[in-house]
Amino acid sequence: MQAKIRQLLKEKNAVLLAHNYQPPEIQALADICGDSLELSIRAADTDADVIVFCGVHFMAETASILSPQKTVLLPRTDAGCPMADMITPAALKARLAALPEMPVVTYVNSPAAVKALSTICCTSANAIEVVRSLAADELLMTPDRNLARNTARHTDKTIHLWEGCCPFHDLLSVADVQSARAAHPQALFIAHPECRPEVVEMADAALSTSGMMRFAAESDATEFIVGTEVGLLHPLASKNPGKTFYPASEKMLCLDMKKITPPDILTCLETMSGQVKVPEEIRVPALAAVDRMIALSR
Ligand code: 13P
Ligand code: SF4
Numbered sequence: 001m002q003a004k005i006r007q008l009l010k011e012k013n014a015v016l017l018a019h020n021y022q023p024p025e026i027q028a029l030a031d032i033c034g035d036s037l038e039l040s041i042r043a044a045d046t047d048a049d050v051i052v053f054c055g056v057h058f059m060a061e062t063a064s065i066l067s068p069q070k071t072v073l074l075p076r077t078d079a080g081c082p083m084a085d086m087i088t089p090a091a092l093k094a095r096l097a098a099l100p101e102m103p104v105v106t107y108v109n110s111p112a113a114v115k116a117l118s119t120i121c122c123t124s125a126n127a128i129e130v131v132r133s134l135a136a137d138e139l140l141m142t143p144d145r146n147l148a149r150n151t152a153r154h155t156d157k158t159i160h161l162w163e164g165c166c167p168f169h170d171l172l173s174v175a176d177v178q179s180a181r182a183a184h185p186q187a188l189f190i191a192h193p194e195c196r197p198e199v200v201e202m203a204d205a206a207l208s209t210s211g212m213m214r215f216a217a218e219s220d221a222t223e224f225i226v227g228t229e230v231g232l233l234h235p236l237a238s239k240n241p242g243k244t245f246y247p248a249s250e251k252m253l254c255l256d257m258k259k260i261t262p263p264d265i266l267t268c269l270e271t272m273s274g275q276v277k278v279p280e281e282i283r284v285p286a287l288a289a290v291d292r293m294i295a296l297s298r
Contacts, residue, residue: 001262001263001266002028002029002262004266005029005262005265005266005269006029008266008269008270009031009052009269012049012050012269013048013049013050014048014049014050014051014052014073014269015031015032015042015046015048015050015051015052016029016030016031016032016052016054016265017030017031017032017033017034017039017042017043017051017052017053017054017055017063018030018032018033018054018055019033019034019035019036019039019054019055019056019059019209019257020033020034020035020209020210020213020231020232020235021055021209021229021231021232021254021257022054022055022231022257022258022260023231023234023258023260024234024235024238025261025262026054026260026261026262026265027234027235029262029265030054033235034210035123035124035125035208035209035210035211036059036062036108036109036123036124036125036208037108037123037124037125037126037208037210037297038125038210039053039055039059039062039063040059040062040063040066040108040123040290040294041294041297041298043062043063043066043067043072044066044067044294046067046070048070049070049071050070050071050072050073050272051063051067051070051071051072051073052073052075052265052268052269053072053073053074053276054075054260054265055074055079055257056079056080056081056084056256056257057074057077057079057080057081057084057276058080058081058084058108058109058110058111058112059108060072060073060074060276061111061112061276061278062108062112062290063276064112064276064277064278064283065112065115065278065283065286065287065290066287066290066294068277068278068280068283071272071275072275072276072277073268073269073272073273073274073275073276074268074274074276075260075264075265075267075268075274076259076260076264076274077274077276078259079256079257079259079260080256081109081166081256082166082167082256083107083109083110083143083144083164083165083166083167083194084109084110084111084143086143086162086163086164086165087110087111087114087142087143087162087164088111088113088114089111089113089114089116089117092104092114092117092142092162093117095140095162096117096140099140099160100138102136102138102139102140102160103119103120103134103136103139103140104117104118104119104120104139104140104141104142105118105119105120105121105122105127105130105131105134105139105140105141105142106118106120106121106122106141106142106143106289107121107122107123107124107127107141107142107143107144107147108121108122108123108290108293109143109144109166110142110143112278112282112283112286113282113286114142114143115285115286115289115290116282116283116284116285116286116289117285118142118286118289119134119139119289119292120133120134120289120292120293121289121290121292121293122147122293123208123293124147124192124193124194124207124208124209124211125207125208125210125211125297126293126296126297127141127147127150127151127193128151128154128155129296129297130293130296131151131154131155131157131159132154132155133296134157136157137156137157137158138157138158138159138160139157139158139159139160140159140160140162141159141160141161141162142162142164143162143164144162144164144165144166144194145161145162145163145164145165146165146166146169146170146193146194146195146196146197146200147193147194148161148162149161149197150193150195150197150200150206151193153197165194166194166254168229168251168252168253168254169192169194169195169196169227169228169229169252170194170195170196171249171251171252172191172195172196172199172227172248172249172251172252173196173199173249174198174199174202176248176249177189177199177202177225177227177248180225180246180247180248180249181225183246184223184225184246186221186222186223187221187223187224187225187244187246188204188205188219188221188223188224188225189202189203189204189224189225189227189248190203190204190205190206190207190212190215190216190224190225190226190227190228191203191205191206191207191227191228191248192206192207192208192209192212192227192228192229193206193207193208194228195227195228199227203227209228209229209232212226212228212232212236213232213235213236213239216236216239216240216243216245217239217240221243222242222243222244223243223244223245223246224236224243224244224245224246225246225247225248226245226246226247226248227248227249227252228248228252229252229253229254229257230247230250230252230253231253231254231257231258233245233247
């Protein structure tokens, strides 16, 4: 299966991108694994004709926004993001109509049509930098209220919230972290900025998924409590032999990130199915918001 997939990727001049939460067998097949920001940049830079995106729908959309001339395939088109579904263009327009004019910072975990209405995008790796880059002192941040609150702690700007969240990061509680710390008193606690602010405040570091990978590799500590989706535990453990990683909560499991299997990738390459293409009238304004973010982060 692996050899067949690699052969088809070569024949079709295709690149396989996988998010850090993807199952081990998918990460093992991928040309590039990374966090949302790294994958966006790699999708923009690749000279492949085809991008096979092993992640969720908004990530494939971002690749299509950046590379309209390329064929972007999502091996399971039903792999979505519950947080991205917590905002629509109509709801955003209604909210903006009730606010004074201000920039809109939209997390990449959002529909393309919402990005198209936004001033600039951000990821968990660059949200603070993006907010600081704006001239305005007041802004709306969508759709993750936790990322917005965690970013607000690093700036004097007034940040209006959108009431969305990642259901799996949002359920990590202070009590969960306390009991993980009691069980592993030597461990450092690393948290994703999609976690609640009271949880992020307890953390030794708040980082994107790739930020966690780098932190674990560079740290002198040998034990870590990991406050993000449990899929990250595998790459953390396999890239850091001799270090031990504990989930902050076993409940942090995103099933959408586990939908794609190697047979799905094979079928999608054989039949070129699962194409994600953002229509031009949405892509062009969405690209402006994504490009502003990438220009800051390169
Ligand atoms: P990052 O990999 O950008 O930290 O994002 C986490 C996430 O929830 C992606 O869906
Ligand atoms: Fe969306 Fe959360 Fe799943 Fe990431 S982990 S894809 S934010 S639901």
